[in-house]
Amino acid sequence: MRYQLTGDSPQEEQVLEIFPEARVMFDPFIPALSARALTAAARLGVFDAIGTKSHTVTELANTLSLDPDTLGLLVRVLASAGYVSLENGMCSLTEPLRGSLLSDDPRSLSAWVRFNLIHWKIIENMEEVLKTGDGGDIYQFLEDEDDWDVMQRAMLETARPAAAGLAELIPVS
Numbered sequence: 001m002r003y004q005l006t007g008d009s010p011q012e013e014q015v016l017e018i019f020p021e022a023r024v025m026f027d028p029f030i031p032a033l034s035a036r037a038l039t040a041a042a043r044l045g046v047f048d049a050i051g052t053k054s055h056t057v058t059e060l061a062n063t064l065s066l067d068p069d070t071l072g073l074l075v076r077v078l079a080s081a082g083y084v085s086l087e088n089g090m091c092s093l094t095e096p097l098r099g100s101l102l103s104d105d106p107r108s109l110s111a112w113v114r115f116n117l118i119h120w121k122i123i124e125n126m127e128e129v130l131k132t133g134d135g136g137d138i139y140q141f142l143e144d145e146d147d148w149d150v151m152q153r154a155m156l157e158t159a160r161p162a163a164a165g166l167a168e169l170i171p172v173s
Contacts, residue, residue, distance in 0.1 A: 005030065035116065037077040042113040046074070047083075047093060047101040054090040106160075111153035118147060 005026045007013035016022055041047055049055070049063050057075055061068035075091050078084040083101065084091050099107035121141045129135045142148050 033077060034081045036120075037074050038081065038083065038113055039117050039120075041074060041078060041083075042101070042110050043117065046071070046078075047110065048103050050084070050091060050093050051102065052093075052098065054092040056089055057091060060091070109157050111150050112157050114150045115154035118142065118151065 005016065005023050007016050044066065045064055046060065049060050055063075057072045058068045060066070060075075061071045064071075075084055075086060079086040079091070082094055083097055085094050093101055099105040100109040101113075102108060103110040118138065118141050122135070122138065125135070138151075142151060
């Protein structure tokens, strides 16, 4: 699967046909913005604040003590990525992804999303790793107790879906 720059109208599609280099401008930016918006929303509790109801951005901003204009921009990015539905000034979590975004849902991947901020720190070293071949290990990027807690919860979340099937394969005597 590949994210790609697409027009929302025939006019935008025509511009992309005339100026295919636009991909070079947007490919390094749009997926990174989407990923970082997802991580920020998880870390700041936006998904849990939305929960299973619809809210205005102003209501969410007040609940979370965030700037409403900037939160509105974040919500628009999340809506373009399919995580949030934005209709008539109300935002809600999209149904297929709701369980994986809410921290108290058994299907939650919210800690995994938060853990990806650690991955960003690792990715920032890509040029150095390419030069030296030494990528270090993930533990050197865990800076405080919260990082360790998030990593442990992320590992639990990613193991949980496979646990029952794997348990059946383990012989018990």
